Amino acid sequence: MGAKHFGARVTRLEDPALLAGRGRFVDDVKLPGLLHACFVRSPHAHAKLRGCDARAALIMPGVHAVMTADDLPEPMRDTALPLLLPNPALNVPRTQTALARGEVCYVGQAVAVVVADTRYIAEDAAAALIVHYEALPAVADCRAAAEAGGPGAHSDLTTNVASTFSLAYGDTDAAFADAAHVFREELWQHRGGGMAIETRAVLAHHEPVSDLLTVWSGTQTPHIGRRMLADLIGRDLQSIRMIAPDVGGGFGPKAIFYPEEAVIPAAALKLGRPVKWIEDRREHFLCATQERDQYWDVAIAVDDEAKILGLRGRMLHDTGAYVPWGIVMPYIAASTVPGPYVVPSYQLETVVVLTNKVPTTPVRGAGRPQAVFAMERLIDRVAHELKIDRAEVRRRNLIRPEQMPYEVGLIFRDGKPLVYDSGDYPRGQDQALALADYDDFRERQKAALEQGRFIGIGLANYVEGTGLGPFEGVTVRVLPSGKVAVATGATSQGQGTRTTLSQIVAEAVGCRLDDVVMTVGDTAAISQGVGAFASRQAVNAGSSAHVAGQAVRQQLIALAARALDVSETDIDLEDGLATAQRGNKPSIAFGDLARLAQGIPGVSLPVGQSAGIEHTAYYTPTQAAYCSGTHVAEVQVDAMTGGVKVIRYTVAHDSGRVINPLIVDGQVQGGVAHGIGNALLEWMQYDANAQPLTTSFADYMLPMATDVPTCAIAHVETVNPLNPLGVKGAGEGGTIPAPAAIVAAIEDALAPFNVRFAETPLTPERIVATLRAAGAYDRLFAG
Amino acid sequence: MGKQATRVIVNGKSHARVIDARLTLADFLRHELNLTGTHLGCEHGVCGACTVLVDGRTARSCLMFAVQANGCAVTTVEGLAPEGQLSVLQQAFIDNHGLQCGFCTPGMLMTLTELLRDTPAPSEQDVREALTGNLCRCTGYAGIVAAALDAAQRLRGALAKPGSP
Numbered sequence: 001m002g003a004k005h006f007g008a009r010v011t012r013l014e015d016p017a018l019l020a021g022r023g024r025f026v027d028d029v030k031l032p033g034l035l036h037a038c039f040v041r042s043p044h045a046h047a048k049l050r051g052c053d054a055r056a057a058l059i060m061p062g063v064h065a066v067m068t069a070d071d072l073p074e075p076m077r078d079t080a081l082p083l084l085l086p087n088p089a090l091n092v093p094r095t096q097t098a099l100a101r102g103e104v105c106y107v108g109q110a111v112a113v114v115v116a117d118t119r120y121i122a123e124d125a126a127a128a129l130i131v132h133y134e135a136l137p138a139v140a141d142c143r144a145a146a147e148a149g150g151p152g153a154h155s156d157l158t159t160n161v162a163s164t165f166s167l168a169y170g171d172t173d174a175a176f177a178d179a180a181h182v183f184r185e186e187l188w189q190h191r192g193g194g195m196a197i198e199t200r201a202v203l204a205h206h207e208p209v210s211d212l213l214t215v216w217s218g219t220q221t222p223h224i225g226r227r228m229l230a231d232l233i234g235r236d237l238q239s240i241r242m243i244a245p246d247v248g249g250g251f252g253p254k255a256i257f258y259p260e261e262a263v264i265p266a267a268a269l270k271l272g273r274p275v276k277w278i279e280d281r282r283e284h285f286l287c288a289t290q291e292r293d294q295y296w297d298v299a300i301a302v303d304d305e306a307k308i309l310g311l312r313g314r315m316l317h318d319t320g321a322y323v324p325w326g327i328v329m330p331y332i333a334a335s336t337v338p339g340p341y342v343v344p345s346y347q348l349e350t351v352v353v354l355t356n357k358v359p360t361t362p363v364r365g366a367g368r369p370q371a372v373f374a375m376e377r378l379i380d381r382v383a384h385e386l387k388i389d390r391a392e393v394r395r396r397n398l399i400r401p402e403q404m405p406y407e408v409g410l411i412f413r414d415g416k417p418l419v420y421d422s423g424d425y426p427r428g429q430d431q432a433l434a435l436a437d438y439d440d441f442r443e444r445q446k447a448a449l450e451q452g453r454f455i456g457i458g459l460a461n462y463v464e465g466t467g468l469g470p471f472e473g474v475t476v477r478v479l480p481s482g483k484v485a486v487a488t489g490a491t492s493q494g495q496g497t498r499t500t501l502s503q504i505v506a507e508a509v510g511c512r513l514d515d516v517v518m519t520v521g522d523t524a525a526i527s528q529g530v531g532a533f534a535s536r537q538a539v540n541a542g543s544s545a546h547v548a549g550q551a552v553r554q555q556l557i558a559l560a561a562r563a564l565d566v567s568e569t570d571i572d573l574e575d576g577l578a579t580a581q582r583g584n585k586p587s588i589a590f591g592d593l594a595r596l597a598q599g600i601p602g603v604s605l606p607v608g609q610s611a612g613i614e615h616t617a618y619y620t621p622t623q624a625a626y627c628s629g630t631h632v633a634e635v636q637v638d639a640m641t642g643g644v645k646v647i648r649y650t651v652a653h654d655s656g657r658v659i660n661p662l663i664v665d666g667q668v669q670g671g672v673a674h675g676i677g678n679a680l681l682e683w684m685q686y687d688a689n690a691q692p693l694t695t696s697f698a699d700y701m702l703p704m705a706t707d708v709p710t711c712a713i714a715h716v717e718t719v720n721p722l723n724p725l726g727v728k729g730a731g732e733g734g735t736i737p738a739p740a741a742i743v744a745a746i747e748d749a750l751a752p753f754n755v756r757f758a759e760t761p762l763t764p765e766r767i768v769a770t771l772r773a774a775g776a777y778d779r780l781f782a783g
Numbered sequence: 784m785g786k787q788a789t790r791v792i793v794n795g796k797s798h799a800r801v802i803d804a805r806l807t808l809a810d811f812l813r814h815e816l817n818l819t820g821t822h823l824g825c826e827h828g829v830c831g832a833c834t835v836l837v838d839g840r841t842a843r844s845c846l847m848f849a850v851q852a853n854g855c856a857v858t859t860v861e862g863l864a865p866e867g868q869l870s871v872l873q874q875a876f877i878d879n880h881g882l883q884c885g886f887c888t889p890g891m892l893m894t895l896t897e898l899l900r901d902t903p904a905p906s907e908q909d910v911r912e913a914l915t916g917n918l919c920r921c922t923g924y925a926g927i928v929a930a931a932l933d934a935a936q937r938l939r940g941a942l943a944k945p946g947s948p
Binding site (some may be wrong): 003011012014015016018019020021022023025027029030120191194195196197199246247248249278280299439493494495496662663665669670671672673674696697698702703704705706710711734764 | 803805806813815817818819820821822824825826827829830832841848859861863867873875877878880882883884885886887888889892900910911912914915917918919920921922923925926927928929
């Protein structure tokens with residue numbers, strides 16, 4: 001493959017429209033007769049529903065409808081939303097109904113919807129709706145909820161334990177019995193949100209002449225959403241079109257199918273008018289799914305040389321009130337722990353617990369940040385106890401490149417054995433350390449300390465299963481205008497999907513980037529689709545774009561050879577022109593070939609020629625593509641205030657062959673920012689009654705421009721042998737090891753006080769409290 | 784609901800409307816004038832996606848009623864460059880990968896347009912501090928900061944050229 005487009009630092013095709021204010025997000029779609037919806041949500045974490053009085057709301061001018069569960073169509077009225085990822089280990093496969101029926105199980109659960117002429121009126125009417133609740137005891141802490149005998153998160157369940165499962169290989173008992181050293185850590189990672197700057201949004205419009213129900217949704221997965229909606233609303237797939245237009249960030253929570261995506265179409269059908277709902281930020285805090293919230297109790301067994309012998313423990317996962325994505329996240333966490341290290345034996349018991357909080361589903365990282373935190377904290381502990389440099393302990397345990405493909409011994413969440421396809425972990429770590437000037441850090445640290453500054457360094461490694469199946473499709477079609485139309489089930493929430501796929505198609509077909517016309521996130525454009533999650537689109541849609549592009553290339557060559565009366569080997573394709581490399585080099589434009597490929601009415605096509613110039617490919621990966629990387633964080637801690645500043649951040653990242661370094665660097669940098677938020681700032685807090693306490697950006701802090709340094713990034717390209725492009729995912733690696741590296745760096749900065757940390761977010765309060773308990777202030781003031 | 788006659792000059796064009804007193808400036812721009820480039824990310828004045836210039840100074844259009852802008856000149860992202868063109872700052876965002884999803888971008892552009900006007904030679908720290916009123920979840924800010932510094936340099940270069948305006 002040439003290097004004209006693939007691998008080039010191409011600026012994005014998406015940018016000009018977005019910069020000019022001409023993006024098309026859901027709330028930018030204007031339709032005649034549009035009505036506006038506002039949801040009425042439970043103020044209780046757990047309560048029985050005892051009726052609803054809508055009279056005051058309904059008489060307000062401009063109000064068109066108030067709908068509760070009884071007003072929804074069959075089967076949506078009584079049917080729980082489909083469980084997307086069933087698993088035999090899931091004992092309580094409970095999902096919510098579109099509007100609550102009988103009982104509400106988290107603050108913010110939708111009880112009713114009000115539809116009015118304007119959003120302002122809808123909100124007035126929502127406030128006038130009287131809902132009668134009978135409060136029930138709420139379950140806020142998953143540790144208490146896991147014990148028998150406490151209150152239930154659902155009144156009809158006798159247990160809050162949704163699932164227990166064990167992932168294991170090797171003989172941990174023997175490993176721990178014979179080990180020279182065993183160290184144990186209890187760790188916690190908090191719950192946070194996706195917090196895309198565009199909140200969720202749904203607009204539904206039924207057009208009676210064609211009987212087509214069109215739904216615009218700010219979703220990562222429109223094809224899945226359409227399927228879910230079809231089941232709930234009792235319509236055929238062909239009569240529903242779901243469009244994810246420009247979407248303002250995803251990060252996982254927008255991959256879920258939500259109640260509002262069912263209720264708004266139901267309201268539009270009922271009222272015969274288009275209906276729009278735009279989530280407000282408070283609703284996003286209450287109702288959009290969240291992640292992390294895991295408690296780990298893990299131990300590591302090592303020999304005198306710090307070689308790992310085994311790892312075992314128990315993990316509690318707070319899944320919230322429902323399990324819309326099953327147990328996928330705790331499963332990913334449990335299978336990510338061994339990471340890039342040779343771990344001869346492993347056993348982790350996982351307990352998935354229901355609580356009266358909004359459900360947890362994947363948020364950028366999807367269980368992996370917690371797993372990496374557990375593994376890396378244990379390794380730092382080993383280094384600390386055995387007085388060996390932290391990078392050296394890692395080096396001694398990293399899987400060597402000659403051990404690839406490396407079989408870990410577990411089954412991954414794709415249902416396939418966890419086998420790392422490729423990678424050079426020692427090289428990645430070495431490159432990151434060199435770029436971070438790790439070797440002379442102790443001198444810098446000493447100099448800083450002499451000036452009264454506490455600086456520290458930390459590192460963390462990870463391996464991430466990306467590019468998960470089942471498939472993604474791409475259609476490539478040459479148009480009579482000479483443009484190349486591309487349609488895909490892949491979606492874009494800022495990843496530059498259009499640009500990346502255009503590069504691949506232009507490279508394969510031989511056209512200009514500007515000549516690619518791309519449709520993403522529209523179920524009308526391609527029959528099958530999956531969407532954005534699990535850093536999967538470059539692998540899945542990218543491979544399909546390549547396969548379909550190559551097929552179209554062959555069709556173009558065959559047609560051009562026939563048209564120019566030369567052999568196929570004489571044809572060159574470039575910039576939308578097929579040229580014969582002989583004689584006076586006659587050429588024919590792609591548009592003319594597209595016309596030829598339409599044939600002549602009534603006349604048989606030449607043998608071997610198919611209709612039009614187009615091909616659809618659905619690439620189906622045989623297993624996950626395992627990317628990897630090393631992060632090095634350097635921080636400065638203000639011991640008096642507990643304030644932490646990340647002063648330098650280095651990443652070595654292996655996402656296989658890089659399609660566009662501009663975009664991959666952007667993904668890494670953005671992922672690191674999310675990781676800094678997780679490590680230091682973002683904390684979705686609840687009180688003892690499971691009432692959310694942080695429901696605005698004033699209470700829940702996102703990283704600002706002053707919190708995130710510009711990262712130094714090195715690409716370690718090891719080619720993935722399993723897909724035609726040699727690529728691996730890049731969307732989440734920036735986030736995954738960041739909390740582990742940053743917390744390690746804070747600990748290193750405060751090493752003079754010998755404090756240890758085992759949780760995120762590591763807030764100033766926690767740092768000060770820990771320092772105080774360690775007697776640090778006595779020493780500082782005495783000094 | 785009280786209605787008030789309001790006249791606002793938006794991107795150089797005068798608009799007179801009789802509007803609800805409680806209509807926010809953001810909703811007025813987006814839904815009355817169909818200038819949907821101004822975005823709403825939090826509606827409580829933290830994220831900055833709705834930032835516009837009111838009489839030349841940045842303001843949160845989500846925290847301001849449209850009637851408060853009566854008689855004011857408002858500039859939105861749509862007014863940063865003539866139709867079909869991009870400002871130096873907008874072009875620098877493309878060149879430095881200053882946006883991903885593009886949702887926070889209009890607010891970023893407005894904040895930085897003000898900064899570059901008032902501080903032609905900002906330091907990186909100046910840029911970062913100016914941006915603390917604008918949240919971005921995608922980029923990690925690196926491309927935005929680079930774009931601002933790049934644009935500042937290009938604008939200074941243009942000024943330094945003899946004969947340029």
